[in-house]
Amino acid sequence: MSSTKSKGGSDGTTIEHAAEAENKGFDKTLVAMKEGMERAAKGLETSQVKIKEQVEKAMKTAEEVLAFSQGNMEALMKAGQIYASGVQDISKHFAASGKSSLEETVAFTKSLMGVKSVREAVELQTGFAKSSIEKAVSETSRLTDANVKLAEQAIAPIAARFNVAVETFGKVR
Numbered sequence: 001m002s003s004t005k006s007k008g009g010s011d012g013t014t015i016e017h018a019a020e021a022e023n024k025g026f027d028k029t030l031v032a033m034k035e036g037m038e039r040a041a042k043g044l045e046t047s048q049v050k051i052k053e054q055v056e057k058a059m060k061t062a063e064e065v066l067a068f069s070q071g072n073m074e075a076l077m078k079a080g081q082i083y084a085s086g087v088q089d090i091s092k093h094f095a096a097s098g099k100s101s102l103e104e105t106v107a108f109t110k111s112l113m114g115v116k117s118v119r120e121a122v123e124l125q126t127g128f129a130k131s132s133i134e135k136a137v138s139e140t141s142r143l144t145d146a147n148v149k150l151a152e153q154a155i156a157p158i159a160a161r162f163n164v165a166v167e168t169f170g171k172v173r
Contacts, residue, residue: 068168075157082157086150090143097139101132 108128115121 072161075161078157079154083154090146
């Protein structure tokens with residue numbers, strides 16, 4: 001390039017300096033672009049790692065929620081089974097008590113038909129009424145106890161799940 005003459009200089013060194021400066025500027029631009037691309041690639045890699053971690057955490061949380069929900073459903077089903085079974089038992093007891101009461105009433109009616117005096121009828125009626133009231137109070141007490149026990153048994157699986165929820169979600173994460 002030394003053979004080329006420039007208007008600004010007598011020997012062409014100005015053009016050479018300009019070309020050299022141009023080459024250095026171009027090289028600096030390439031280096032800067034390369035460094036920028038490397039930083040961008042590193043930033044992208046870091047972002048991808050963070051995104052992957054967040055997705056994995058979200059998946060784990062979703063699995064935990066699903067497992068917890070499944071446990072809740074199982075507890076509700078168990079509570080329903082306990083309740084249905086208990087209601088069936090109470091109904092059987094109630095039916096047996098009703099049958100027994102009916103049989104006693106029939107027996108009382110037959111014995112009442114065989115009385116020979118009004119006094120005997122009144123005594124028989126009084127004894128029957130007293131016995132019936134005592135049995136009714138006793139049966140009511142037993143039925144109340146059975147209903148309370150059934151409620152406690154039926155609510156137990158749900159209460160257990162509530163305790164699990166408090167333990168699981170009460171923790172600071």
